[in-house]
Amino acid sequence: MKSTEPACQYELKAARDAMEVIQGKWRVPIVISLTYGKKRFGEIHRDIPDISPKMLSQELKALEENKLITRTLYDSMPVTVEYALTPLGMSLRELLNELRNWGKYFRNEIIGQL
Amino acid sequence: MKSTEPACQYELKAARDAMEVIQGKWRVPIVISLTYGKKRFGEIHRDIPDISPKMLSQELKALEENKLITRTLYDSMPVTVEYALTPLGMSLRELLNELRNWGKYFRNEIIGQL
DNA sequence: CCGAATCCTGTTTGATACTG
DNA sequence: CAGTATCAAACAGGATTCGG
Numbered sequence: 569m570k571s572t573e574p575a576c577q578y579e580l581k582a583a584r585d586a587m588e589v590i591q592g593k594w595r596v597p598i599v600i601s602l603t604y605g606k607k608r609f610g611e612i613h614r615d616i617p618d619i620s621p622k623m624l625s626q627e628l629k630a631l632e633e634n635k636l637i638t639r640t641l642y643d644s645m646p647v648t649v650e651y652a653l654t655p656l657g658m659s660l661r662e663l664l665n666e667l668r669n670w671g672k673y674f675r676n677e678i679i680g681q682l
Numbered sequence: 683m684k685s686t687e688p689a690c691q692y693e694l695k696a697a698r699d700a701m702e703v704i705q706g707k708w709r710v711p712i713v714i715s716l717t718y719g720k721k722r723f724g725e726i727h728r729d730i731p732d733i734s735p736k737m738l739s740q741e742l743k744a745l746e747e748n749k750l751i752t753r754t755l756y757d758s759m760p761v762t763v764e765y766a767l768t769p770l771g772m773s774l775r776e777l778l779n780e781l782r783n784w785g786k787y788f789r790n791e792i793i794g795q796l
Numbered sequence: 797c798c799g800a801a802t803c804c805t806g807t808t809t810g811a812t813a814c815t816g
Numbered sequence: 817c818a819g820t821a822t823c824a825a826a827c828a829g830g831a832t833t834c835g836g
Contacts, residue, residue, distance in 0.1 A: 576718055576729050579782055580711045586785035587710055593809075596701055597694045604690055609818050615690050620810060625819055635792055646817050647816085656791060663784045666777040668693055671700035677770060678749055706828075723798050734830060739799055760797050761836075 586663070589634055594619055594627045596667065599653070599660055602637060606652035636660070700777070703748055708733055708741045710781065713767070713774055716751060720766035750774070 590596050594616065601607065601615040613624060628651060631637045636657035642648040704710050708730065715721065715729040727738060742765060745751045750771035756762040 576715060580714055580730070582782040582785035582789070583710050583714055583778060584785070585789050586781045587704075589788060590701075591705060593698075596697050600694055600697055601690060613818095616694070620812095621819060622811095622821090623809065626809095647819095649818060656788070659787065660784065663777075663780040664697060666780045667700045668696040670774065670777045671696035671698070673773065674703060674770070675696070675699050708829095727798095735799065736801090736831090737829065740829095761799090763798065 589636070590660070590663075592627065594623055595631060596664065598624070598627055598631065599636065599657060600664060602651060602653045602657070603661065603664070606650050608648065608650055612651065631657070703750070704774070704777075706741065708737055709745060710778065712738070712741055712745065713750065713771060714778060716765060716767045716771070717775065717778070720764050722762060722764055726765065745771070 590599070597616050597619075598612060601612050607615075609624065609628075612628075613619065613621070616624070619627075628637065628639065632639050635654055638652050638654055640650045640652070642650065704713070711730045711733075712726060715726050721729075723738065723742075726742075727733065727735070730738070733741075742751065742753065746753050749768055751765050751767055754764045754766070756764065
């Protein structure tokens with residue numbers, strides 16, 4: 569307890585836990601896309617046209633490992649796969665709202681004056 | 683307006699604006715450290731011991747360019763520098779709260795079961 | 797004490813092409 | 817449709833040294 573800010577240390581750790589999960593260029597967009605309902609690979613891709621199939625596949629896998637989304641394979645012909653948010657993934661809703669709100673605020677306040 | 687999710691596109695952009703500002707390993711910790719009040723370089727460094735002076739300097743500069751913090755030079759001997767949040771930086775408060783809350787939730791729900 | 801300058805490395809991301 | 821494979825580029829981050 570000699571640190572000047574013991575509380576600070578604990579708060580920092582929690583924030584970094586969260587950042588690790590949503591960090592990167594694509595995870596937030598993917599999760600937001602899925603807040604509109606379950607989607608297939610190609611549908612997510614249409615929401616995020618810039619992403620390469622490789623990155624989409626890779627990030628979906630990471631999100632699944634963190635239990636934020638589920639991957640369901642329908643063994644039809646041709647093969648169909650659906651991605652959907654888990655309850656944990658849905659629990660990001662408030663955080664993503666704040667993220668968007670602040671992003672809009674920042675854009676209005678700053679971007680353009682830079 | 684032919685996209686399946688026109689609203690989605692707009693929301694994605696706002697969220698990514700926000701992510702760009704707070705992304706990276708160190709920006710959120712730095713801003714959180716400064717929510718406890720203005721601090722000097724070495725004080726921030728004590729809150730975030732793992733960061734190298736180079737990264738701290740570099741990230742402080744980036745945050746200053748985005749108008750989230752101010753850098754004040756006191757021409758004393760030896761030289762003293764103080765960093766503080768701007769109103770825009772303080773406006774991150776709610777977002778950072780959500781980040782920490784979700785981080786704690788995630789840790790309780792998931793980490794350990796992985 | 798508060799950095800700047802340089803060099804270096806590994807991870808992340810992307811482009812392109814290909815497969816069941 | 818839903819990815820994989822391969823290769824290259826870009827970037828983040830670290831180590832070290834130096835200066836006011």
